[in-house]
Amino acid sequence: QSEEEVTLLVSPLSFAFPHFVFMVEQMEDEAALIGNVNIIVADGQLSSPKQITDIEAAIVQGVDGIIVAPTDADSLAGAVRMAIENGIPVVTVDRPVNGVPDVLANVAADNYIGAVAQGEQVIADFPEGATIVNLQGIPGDKTANDRNGGAHEALDAAGDSYIFVSEQAANFSRDEGLSVTENILTGLGDAPAVIIAANDDMALGAVQAVEARGLTGQVAIYGYDGSKDALRAVRDGTLAGTVDQFPGEQGRTAVRILVDHIRNGTVPESDNILLAPIAITSANLDMAERISLIGE
Amino acid sequence: MLDIKPKPAKDPVPGRDTSSGAIVLEADRLTKRFFGVTVLDGICLSLKKGEVRALLGENGAGKSTVINLLSGVHQPDGGSVRMDGEQIQFLSPLEADRAGISVIRQELSLFPDLSVAEAIFAGHLPIGRFGLIDWRHVHKATAEALARLGLTIDVRAPVASLSVAEQQMVEIARALTRSSRVVIMDEPTASLSPKEVAHLGEIIEQLAAEGVAILYVSHRLDEVNAFCKTFTVLRDGTAISEGLVSETDIPSMIRDMAGRHIELSRAGADRTQGEIVLEVDGLASRNRGRGSRMVKNVSFALHASEILGLAGIVGAGRTETARMIFGLDPIGEGQVVLDGAPFEPASPEAAMKAGIGYVSEDRKDLSILPQRSVLENFALTQPVPARAFGRVDRAAEGRMLSDYVSQLGIKMQNARVPIATLSGGNQQKVVLARWIARQPRVLIVDEPTRGIDVGAKEDVHDLIRKIAAEGVAVLLISSDMPEILALADRVVTLREGKTTGETDTHEATAEMLMARMTSHD
Amino acid sequence: MITGTDTEATLARARRFALLGKLAPLIFLLGLVVIFTSLQPRFLLPINLFNILRQVSIFGIIAVGMTFVILIRGIDLSVGSLVAVAGLCAAVVAKGGIDGSFSSDGAGWHWSFAALAALTAGTVAGLLQGMAVAWLAVPAFVVTLGGLTIFRGIALAIGNGGNIAGFSPEYGWWGTGLVGPVPVPLIVFAVVALIGYLVLTQTRFGRSVYAVGSNPEAARLSGINVNRVTIATYGIIGFCAGLSGFVLSARLNSAEAVAGTGYELTVIAAVVIGGTSLHGGTGGVIGTVIGAILTGVLINGLVLLNTPPYTQQIMIGLIIIAAVAFDAFIKRQSR
Amino acid sequence: MITGTDTEATLARARRFALLGKLAPLIFLLGLVVIFTSLQPRFLLPINLFNILRQVSIFGIIAVGMTFVILIRGIDLSVGSLVAVAGLCAAVVAKGGIDGSFSSDGAGWHWSFAALAALTAGTVAGLLQGMAVAWLAVPAFVVTLGGLTIFRGIALAIGNGGNIAGFSPEYGWWGTGLVGPVPVPLIVFAVVALIGYLVLTQTRFGRSVYAVGSNPEAARLSGINVNRVTIATYGIIGFCAGLSGFVLSARLNSAEAVAGTGYELTVIAAVVIGGTSLHGGTGGVIGTVIGAILTGVLINGLVLLNTPPYTQQIMIGLIIIAAVAFDAFIKRQSR
Numbered sequence A: 001q002s003e004e005e006v007t008l009l010v011s012p013l014s015f016a017f018p019h020f021v022f023m024v025e026q027m028e029d030e031a032a033l034i035g036n037v038n039i040i041v042a043d044g045q046l047s048s049p050k051q052i053t054d055i056e057a058a059i060v061q062g063v064d065g066i067i068v069a070p071t072d073a074d075s076l077a078g079a080v081r082m083a084i085e086n087g088i089p090v091v092t093v094d095r096p097v098n099g100v101p102d103v104l105a106n107v108a109a110d111n112y113i114g115a116v117a118q119g120e121q122v123i124a125d126f127p128e129g130a131t132i133v134n135l136q137g138i139p140g141d142k143t144a145n146d147r148n149g150g151a152h153e154a155l156d157a158a159g160d161s162y163i164f165v166s167e168q169a170a171n172f173s174r175d176e177g178l179s180v181t182e183n184i185l186t187g188l189g190d191a192p193a194v195i196i197a198a199n200d201d202m203a204l205g206a207v208q209a210v211e212a213r214g215l216t217g218q219v220a221i222y223g224y225d226g227s228k229d230a231l232r233a234v235r236d237g238t239l240a241g242t243v244d245q246f247p248g249e250q251g252r253t254a255v256r257i258l259v260d261h262i263r264n265g266t267v268p269e270s271d272n273i274l275l276a277p278i279a280i281t282s283a284n285l286d287m288a289e290r291i292s293l294i295g296e
Numbered sequence B: 001m002l003d004i005k006p007k008p009a010k011d012p013v014p015g016r017d018t019s020s021g022a023i024v025l026e027a028d029r030l031t032k033r034f035f036g037v038t039v040l041d042g043i044c045l046s047l048k049k050g051e052v053r054a055l056l057g058e059n060g061a062g063k064s065t066v067i068n069l070l071s072g073v074h075q076p077d078g079g080s081v082r083m084d085g086e087q088i089q090f091l092s093p094l095e096a097d098r099a100g101i102s103v104i105r106q107e108l109s110l111f112p113d114l115s116v117a118e119a120i121f122a123g124h125l126p127i128g129r130f131g132l133i134d135w136r137h138v139h140k141a142t143a144e145a146l147a148r149l150g151l152t153i154d155v156r157a158p159v160a161s162l163s164v165a166e167q168q169m170v171e172i173a174r175a176l177t178r179s180s181r182v183v184i185m186d187e188p189t190a191s192l193s194p195k196e197v198a199h200l201g202e203i204i205e206q207l208a209a210e211g212v213a214i215l216y217v218s219h220r221l222d223e224v225n226a227f228c229k230t231f232t233v234l235r236d237g238t239a240i241s242e243g244l245v246s247e248t249d250i251p252s253m254i255r256d257m258a259g260r261h262i263e264l265s266r267a268g269a270d271r272t273q274g275e276i277v278l279e280v281d282g283l284a285s286r287n288r289g290r291g292s293r294m295v296k297n298v299s300f301a302l303h304a305s306e307i308l309g310l311a312g313i314v315g316a317g318r319t320e321t322a323r324m325i326f327g328l329d330p331i332g333e334g335q336v337v338l339d340g341a342p343f344e345p346a347s348p349e350a351a352m353k354a355g356i357g358y359v360s361e362d363r364k365d366l367s368i369l370p371q372r373s374v375l376e377n378f379a380l381t382q383p384v385p386a387r388a389f390g391r392v393d394r395a396a397e398g399r400m401l402s403d404y405v406s407q408l409g410i411k412m413q414n415a416r417v418p419i420a421t422l423s424g425g426n427q428q429k430v431v432l433a434r435w436i437a438r439q440p441r442v443l444i445v446d447e448p449t450r451g452i453d454v455g456a457k458e459d460v461h462d463l464i465r466k467i468a469a470e471g472v473a474v475l476l477i478s479s480d481m482p483e484i485l486a487l488a489d490r491v492v493t494l495r496e497g498k499t500t501g502e503t504d505t506h507e508a509t510a511e512m513l514m515a516r517m518t519s520h521d
Numbered sequence C, D: 001m002i003t004g005t006d007t008e009a010t011l012a013r014a015r016r017f018a019l020l021g022k023l024a025p026l027i028f029l030l031g032l033v034v035i036f037t038s039l040q041p042r043f044l045l046p047i048n049l050f051n052i053l054r055q056v057s058i059f060g061i062i063a064v065g066m067t068f069v070i071l072i073r074g075i076d077l078s079v080g081s082l083v084a085v086a087g088l089c090a091a092v093v094a095k096g097g098i099d100g101s102f103s104s105d106g107a108g109w110h111w112s113f114a115a116l117a118a119l120t121a122g123t124v125a126g127l128l129q130g131m132a133v134a135w136l137a138v139p140a141f142v143v144t145l146g147g148l149t150i151f152r153g154i155a156l157a158i159g160n161g162g163n164i165a166g167f168s169p170e171y172g173w174w175g176t177g178l179v180g181p182v183p184v185p186l187i188v189f190a191v192v193a194l195i196g197y198l199v200l201t202q203t204r205f206g207r208s209v210y211a212v213g214s215n216p217e218a219a220r221l222s223g224i225n226v227n228r229v230t231i232a233t234y235g236i237i238g239f240c241a242g243l244s245g246f247v248l249s250a251r252l253n254s255a256e257a258v259a260g261t262g263y264e265l266t267v268i269a270a271v272v273i274g275g276t277s278l279h280g281g282t283g284g285v286i287g288t289v290i291g292a293i294l295t296g297v298l299i300n301g302l303v304l305l306n307t308p309p310y311t312q313q314i315m316i317g318l319i320i321i322a323a324v325a326f327d328a329f330i331k332r333q334s335r
C-alpha cells in the first residue's frame, strides 16, 4: 500500500446547508483515518457557474481527484468531462452528472427516492388518507424539485384520499417555514392532518407555528435530512418523522473509492453506489446517522 | 462700469414699438396656477424680430414662470402662445428648442461631469462621418463661442471645475451656438462682473442686428437701460406696464415694479470702526492636481463694524479665499489670523464655532435643501438653541423667521412649503436670514444680492448695514460694482489671485477699481 | 404667491391634495385589504391580522433603520447578513458557547446578555460600514454589498453553516410571547418605530438627517458634520438589524447562519413603498410602517388565496411596482 | 481658468494626474495578479487565464449593458432573472418545445432561432422595465426589483421549476467552442464591449447617456429626449442579459430556472469597481471590463489558494471594498 500524498477537491453545491456541512466533515474525518489525504473544499453557492469555476481552478491547481455534489445534473457535465480528460478522476455524490460515463463512481442517496420514502411513511401513518400541506424548498432548486416530485409520486399514487390542501415554497428556511405555515393555517380553517416539508428547518418552523396555534399533537409533521434538531424533535414527539439519506456514509464512501483508485488503480465494482434513504420515526430512531450527536 | 448712453427717441407713439420686424413670439393672456394659487394672471407679451425686450418685476412677480411657459417647461392653465402668428403648444423644452427658442436659465443647469465643449453642445452634437460625432468641430466652435465672450477656458475641462460665473458664461455660450430665432435670458448677469457684462452687451446688440428676438430679464436696471429697446413690467402676476425704454427712467420702472416709491442708495449709517477681527496674510491656495493654484497672494484686514468689499473679475479668486477662511478648502500658504491668533479651521463647523458665517454664491448647489420647508432651511444653521434631548424649538424658530420675513419682504405661502417652490430671489433672502440670525462675529457674504430685485436689494443692504452697526465684521464679495460702492467702507481688489490694491470707498471710483481688477502691469 | 383672486377655498384644496399625496400608500394598502377580504373572508380574522403584524415586525424593525439610511441617500444591503450574525452572537452567549464545543447542558448566560451581544454586534458592524462610507468615500452600495458577503461569511463561520437552537423560555418570550393579545415582536416594532419617528421629526439629529439627504454640500456649509451624521445613521440601522436578529432567533428558537437571506430587498421595498425617496431628503417612518405592513399583507394574502408559488412571485413583483407607481401618480396629480 | 502664468507643463501634469485616476482599477488588478501569482505560480498558466476570462465573459456581457444603465443614474436588479428567462426561451426554441410536452427526439429549431428568442426576450423585458421607469416615474430600483421577482417567476413557470438540457453541438459551440486558443464567450464579450465603447464615446446617443446621467433636468432643457434615452438604455441591458443567458445555456448545455441568481450584485460590483459612478455621468466600458476581470481574478485566485469557503466570502467582500476605496483615494489625490 503506497502512502503517497493525495489532494482532493470537494465541491458541495452549497455550504449553507447543514446536510453538506456534515457530509464534508465526515469526508475530512475519513481522510484523516486513511492518512496523508488532503481535502480542499469549495463552496458551490447553489450556482452552476460557480461550481464550474471551482472545478476548473482545481484542474489548474492539479488536484489528484475531485468529489462533486453537483447543483445540476446537466450543467456540470462539461467541467467534469474536462477534469477527466486532464486525468483527474471524479466521484459524484448526492446526485450524478448526466452524459459523462467516465465518472469513476456516483455515490448517492437519491433525493427523489428519499421523498418517496417520506410519502410512504405518511401513508403508513395515515392509511385512511389525509389532508396534506406541502412546504417546498427554493423554487427551481434541483433538490427542492426532486423532493417535491418524490413526495407527490408516493402520495398521488395512493389515491384520492390524500389531498394536498396547500403547497407553498418556504425556501428551505426555518423563518419562512414558520411564517408560511402560520399563513396557511389561517387560510385553511380546518387544520391539516399532515405537513410535509422538503427539509428539517422548514419542518421545525412548522412545528412552532402549529404549537403557537395550540394544535400540538393534531398535526403530524415530517421533515427531511435527519438533522440533529430534527432527530431530537422526533425523539420528543414534536416531529412525526424525517428522512435520512446518510450524507456521512456517502461522503466516506466517496473518499474511500477515490483514494483507493488514485493510490492503487482500483475501480469500484459498481459505478453507481446507491444508499437507500429511509424514513426515520420514533420507532427506528437508532438507524439515523447523526443519532449519536443529539445527546440526552 | 457700464457706459450707458441714453438712446434717442425715435418712436412717436408712446408704449408701442413700431420697429419694422414682424412679431415672432407672442404670449396671449397666459395664466398659470401652482397648488391652486394663481401665479400668472392673463399676461400678454410680444417679441418682434430684432427686438430686445426687458421683462422686469420684483422677486416672485412671475418672470421665470412666463419663460417656463414660453419654452415648454410648464403648460399654461389659460391663454396661448403664438409663434409667427400661429397658435402653438410646446409640450416639452425639446419642442420649443426645435422651434428655435433657446433659453439661458436663471438657475445654472449644466452637466458637471461633461467637458465644457460637450456641455455647450449637449443634445445638438454634430454628426460627421459614419454617424459618429465630429469632435473637431465641437471643440473649434466652442473655442470660438467662448472667445466671443472674451473667455479663455480649456474646452476639455469638466464643467464642475469652473467657478459659478464661468459656468454662467458657458450657459450663455450655449445659447449662442444655437443660431436661434428667439433667445430668452433669465438673469444672465447675476454673477458676472462688469467686464463680462459689457461683452454680453455687445453680443446682444449683434444678435439683434441679425434679427434675433431677445427677452431679457435682469434686476440690474442700468443694463436694461443699455441693452433693451422695450420693456414689460410684471407685478403680482399681471403685466402692469410696457413701453419703450427710451421713454422712461429707472425710478419710474422701479415704481411700476414695486407699486411704491423706493429711495435708492441711501447713505451708509454712521459706524465707528472697531478692532481688527480677521486678518489674512499672504494667503495662497493649495496646489492641486489640475492647473495651477487660483489664490496666490491675498492680504487684507477686517475690522469689527466694518464692511470690507472684495472686488475682482470672474475667476479672480474671491470665492476661493472665502472658502479657505471658512474651512471648506485647505490653506496652502500664508495665514489667517482671528482675534490675533492664527486660525486654520478644519471644517465649516469649526469656523462657525469661531464665529464666522459664510453665505455662498451658489444658491442651488451649496445653499438650499430643495425639498425641505422654508422653516427647516432657515433653521439649518441652528440659530435657536435646542431644548432637552436635542429637541428642536419650532415655535421659537418660527417667530424668528417671521421677523425676517417681514424685514426682507420674503414672499411665500407659509413656512411649511418646500423652499424650491419660492422664486429665486426669495430663496436668497431665506439663506441670508439663516446666517444673520446666527449673529456671527464675521460674516462673509458672496454675491449676497444675486437675483434679488431692486427693492429687496435695498432691504438686504439695510440689513447688512444694520448688523455691521451692531459690531459684525462683514466681508462683501460682489461683482456688482454699484453694490460695492454703495455698501462697502473700504474696497480690496483682487486680480488673478493677488491683492492689487486697497482704498476707502469715498475715494474710489468705478474706473479706478476696474483698472486694478483687470490691467496687467 | 397669493394673489387677490385666490380664495381660502383654493388654498384648502391645495392642502387637501398635498395630504392625499402623503396618504397614497395607505390608500393602496386599504385597497389591497379590501380585495383580499372579498376573495377570502378569513383574511380579516384577528388571528390572521396578528400573524401578519408579527411577521412584519421582524423586518419592520430594520425598515425603520433603513428609513434613516435612505433619507441620507444611503443604502444598506448588508442587513440580512447582519440579522444572521446578530442572532448567532446572541445564541452563542445564551448557550454559553457554540453547540457541541461547550457543554450542551445549558450553562449559558441570561437572555439579557444575549440581547446585548446581538445589539452590540449589529451596532458595531453598522458603525464600521458607516465609517467606510464616510471616510473612505466608498459608495454605500459597495460597502454594504461587501458587508452582505462578509457578514454572511462570518455567520456561516460562527454557526459552521448550521444553526444553534434551543433557548430558555424567557429568551423565547421575545419572539413568541404575548402581552394580552398582542405579540411581543409587534410591541418591539411599535416602540422602535415610535422612537424613530420622534427622533426624525423632533430632534436636531433628525433634522440633520434630512438636511444631509436633501443637499449634503449645503448641510456641510451650514456646519453639520456630515460624516458624523452618516456614521450614526449606519450605526442605527446596524442596531435595528441586531435587534431584529435577536427577536428572530427568539421567534424561531434557533439562530441560523442563513437567517435573513434576501431581507435587504424586502426592507428597501417597504421603505420605498412607504414614500421615502431613494434620492434622500423626503419621507419618514410613518410611511415605512405602512409600506412594511403592505408587504406583509401581500405575502400573507397571496398564501391565503393559495396562489401557486411561481404565480405568487410574479404577482408580488407587479403589485410592488404598482404600489410605487400609484404613489408617484398621486404625488404628480397633487402638484 | 487658465491664466497667462500657467505653463503647458502644469497642464500636462494635470492631464497625467487625471489619467492616473482612470488607471486606478487597472493598478489594483495588476496588484492582485502579482499577489496571486507569487502565492500560486500556476495562476499565470494560459489555461487558467483563459478559464478566468471565459468565466468573466458571461457576466461581463451584462456588465457592459449595466454601464449604460448606471451612467444614467439607473440600476438593474433584474438581470439575473432575465438571464434565466432568456436561456429558457432559447432552450424551448432549440428543443422545439418544453421537454416532455413536445417530442423529445429533437424536432427543434436551429440555434440561430434560439439565440434570436433569447435576445428578443431580454430586449423586450428590458424595454418594458425602461418604460415603467420613464413613464410611470417609478424608481429604477423598484421597477427592477419587481422585475427580479417577476422574471424569476416566469423562468420557473417556463421550465416548470426545472431545467431544459441537451442542445446541438452548434448551439453548444457558443458556450464551449474555441477559435484558436480563444474561448467563444470571450470573443462575444470582446465584441459587445467594443461596440459598447464606440457607442458611448463616439455617438450622439452615447453622449446623451452621459448628459442624462450628469444632470437629467439640464438634459431635458437641452432638448434631449430623456425618456427615450432611458428606455433605450434598459433595452440595451435587456439585450445584453438575453445574450448572456443564451451563452450561459450553451456553456452549461442546460437552461436552468435558477440560472443567474445573484448576478445583479456581481455585475453592479464589476461596473462600480471599474470606476463608473453610481451617481451617473462618469465612467465607461473600459473600466467595466477591468472591473469584471478583477472580480473574476478574485474568485479564481482565492480558490486556487485553497482559501476555506467562509473565509473566501469574507475576503471577497473586503477586497471589493478595498478596490473601490483605492479608486476613490487616487481620484481624490489627483483632483
Ligand SMILES: Nc1ncnc2c1ncn2[C@@H]1O[C@H](COP(=O)(O)OP(=O)(O)OP(=O)(O)O)[C@@H](O)[C@H]1O
Residues within 6 Å of the ligand: B034, B035, B039, B057, B058, B059, B060, B061, B062, B063, B064, B065, B066, B106, B411, B420, B421, B422, B423, B424, B425, B426, B451, B453, C001
Ligand atoms: N414649481 C413651482 N411650484 C410652486 N410655486 C411656484 C413654482 N414655480 C414658481 N412658483 C411660484 O410662482 C411665483 C412666481 O415665481 P417666478 O419664479 O416666476 O418669479 P420671478 O419673477 O422669476 O422671481 P425672481 O426675480 O426671484 O426670480 C412665486 O410666488 C413662486 O413661489
Ligand SMILES: Nc1ncnc2c1ncn2[C@@H]1O[C@H](COP(=O)(O)OP(=O)(O)OP(=O)(O)O)[C@@H](O)[C@H]1O
Residues within 6 Å of the ligand: B160, B161, B162, B163, B164, B165, B166, B191, B290, B291, B294, B312, B313, B314, B315, B316, B317, B318, B319, B320, B321, B361, B479, D001, D002
Ligand atoms: N474645484 C475646482 N477645481 C479647479 N479649479 C477651480 C475649482 N474651483 C474653482 N476653480 C477655479 O478657480 C478660479 C477662481 O475661482 P473663484 O470662484 O474663487 O473666483 P471668484 O473671484 O469668486 O470669481 P467668480 O465670480 O467666478 O466666483 C476660477 O478660475 C475657477 O475656474
Ligand SMILES: [Mg+2]
Residues within 6 Å of the ligand: B063, B064, B065, B106, B186, B423, B424
Ligand atoms: Mg426668476
Ligand SMILES: [Mg+2]
Residues within 6 Å of the ligand: B163, B164, B318, B319, B320, B361, B446
Ligand atoms: Mg465667486
